Amino acid sequence: MSLNGWLQIALFFLVILALAAPLGTYLTKVFDRRRTFLDPILTPIERLLYRVTRVTPDEEMPWTAYLASMLLFSLVTLLLTYAVERLQAILPLNPQHLAAVPANLAWSTAVSFTTNTNWQAYTPETTMSYLTQMLGLATHNFWSAAVGLALAIAFIRGIARKEMKTLGNFWVDLTRGILWVLLPISFVFALALVSQGVIQNLRPYDSAKIVESQPAAGTTAAITTQTIAQGPVASQEAIKMLGTNGGGFFNANSAHPFENPTPFTNFLELLSIFLIPAALTVTLGQMTKSPAHGWAVFAAMSVLFFVGVATCYWAESQPNPLLHNVAQSTGNMEGKEVRFGITNSALFATVTTDASCGAINAQHDSFTPLGGLVPMVNILLGEIVFGGVGAGMYGMLIFVILSVFIAGLMVGRTPEYLGKKIEAYDIQMAMLYLLIFPLIILGFAAVAILSPKLGLSSLTNHGPHGLSEILYAYTSATGNNGSAFAGLTTNTDFWNLTLGVAMFCGRFLMIVPMLAIAGSLVQKKSVPATAGTFPVTTPLFTALLTGVIVIVGALTFFPALALGPILEHLLLQAGTIIP
């Protein structure tokens, strides 16, 4: 660890802190349909879209209609992506003449991008045509992020509104999220990336003669040329990070020099992951008329962020104890890009899993056991440390409701949250939300571990590291993160199917109880705060919220983590590994 490294982490956080308030205020205006500086350009486009799609923007929806619209939109766009993947061989913008994507992989990928997961069981540059990347995948980067944003706003309205039945109009929230938020920021961000060397073209791949020919594996022939993949990368990279999607244009993701060429682009990519989720805490405070509550939530997220990044940075700064005669003064550099180093690899891994992004600039599988534990724990906590666009906010609000409930139990009063009484139904739905998540992860992981032919045969590592790889795969899928621990061949029928179902359930079966809570809260009348009301604006609230998140996560997942990364750490320190 170095002072320079800590200063970079501090600078990153300070910029997020500085941008949260102005962007959060902007988001409030956008979703309250108040005037913004982009209205002269975007309002005519918005009106045209509503006219073409026959949406009545002033017609509000109860939670059930909001949910049904979201599910319908997701179903249609999922099938669109599946069709594009399956038909890409006969569609244009396929200069490499790539074949149709196999059915099981196309399905898994369509589910993955629809659910904002962007798990990739394929090598993009040898599997997906430019049209598939743009029309099938990049579109979902916008859509799935806008869906998450809309849902978070609907949940906040559920808290803020009193004695109403409706949460807003899904189509309006979706449209405004894309037009006013995601498209303009992505446009500027993509130009910044291009200025740093990120490519943006539709050319066939280049072929370069390499300086020293290499022996080809398994033959006597030598490799003398290298194919250099091209494509419309910058436009996809921008929304990939901003929308916390994470699916790379290339297999190496943000470690690829065409996706993330310089430390400056790395900084911009890190910022764009946290930008909207951090701003949403300010939006929460403004829409609920309790700005201090928004900042209290921001503080809880910040505490968890710093604990995570400090642990990961420390762990990766340690040398590998099994490598005796190797200079390791900088720490564990295996699987890391030299241009990013330990600090920016640890920071990226922490940020990408705090949020549901899943982009990577280093190989998580090569992290030390404790360094790799941090990304896994971040996802297992529910990706609520700023979190995914929208998804992080509504996930955190479930924990807020649980914290308020626990505080109410402690003093023997009916819990209240910003003037709303938290009743049995709200807690039932919150528990449903919290229990589905581990049920999917641990259930599928158990099935994979117990089936030698289907699950274990895909492993390339065994012992605790192999368990970590399986656990990470289902954690990442269910948490809609999309990053991989690697070391696992997941392009098989079993993995494509089970990971696809995990992604689907991890997204939609958690949204249902969340919206049900919003639908319940929105109908309640507001009761004035009394001396017995637990304030949700104080450091005590922040401490309780942080404690509840950690305890729920620890109680649920500690046994599995003890058998995976924690055991691997102990074995490594004892000088042993299980290959």
Place this chain on the structure above:
Amino acid sequence: MLDLILLFATVALFALALAYTAGCLRLQPQRITPKESA
């Protein structure tokens, strides 16, 4: 053929989400508005 199976599987998953929603709705207590109670 596999395309059709996956299409049905997708629709079935969304149908599951709707059934699950119906289950959540059944748990929801009916609110009595002041007008109704009067």
